[in-house]
Amino acid sequence: MEWTLEVVVVPVSDLDRAKAFYAEQVGFTVDHDMTVGEGARFVQLTPPGSGCSVVIGKGAVPEMPPGSLKGLQLVVNDLPKAHAMLRERGVEVSEIEVFGSGAWDGEANLDNVGFVHFADPDGNAWMVQQISSRK
The missing domain is CATH 3.10.180.10 (2,3-Dihydroxybiphenyl 1,2-Dioxygenase, domain 1)
Structure with a gap:
């Protein structure tokens, strides 16, 4: 059986600023930018050639302190x-x-x-x- 890592949640404070950083500066592809209810939005971005994406969001992802993900x-x-x-x-x-x-x-x-x-x-x-x- 294969186990694949598909998504990592990255905690951010400003969704639009983070989306611009990852897409425009780092060069990730924006796969989705979805609002899924009142106050809930997530953006999925994938590094070129990667099988794993990152998700940034508010209300639709686990709560973690912004900037707390290291490594x-x-x-x-x-x-x-x-x-x-x-x-x-x-x-x-x-x-x-x-x-x-x-x-x-x-x-x-x-x-x-x-x-x-x-x-x-x-x-x-x-x-x-x-x-x-x-x-």
Whole structure:
């Protein structure tokens, strides 16, 4: 039996600001933006190529303090390219780091050990890791 993770709820304080950040700056696709009753709205967004989406909302999702989600991780096959894209879109993103070694020298292999970090406007923390192939 396969078990797949399909949705992660991300707690935010301002739904429209968060939607704009994830869609326009980070580049997620907006799958749904639905109002499901008085005061209940949710937005589902999916990272390009991902089988798992994030949901932000009010009244239709579990209550969690905005900014309390830490350690969300995205995986890309080209970390320098992803880093440049985030910067070009105005995301405050860390420099590229090599796990256990510190700052990337521009030449070391980043597979499995290369990371950048960013946070959404509420402080929900994300990591982006490079994995070019899986064994």
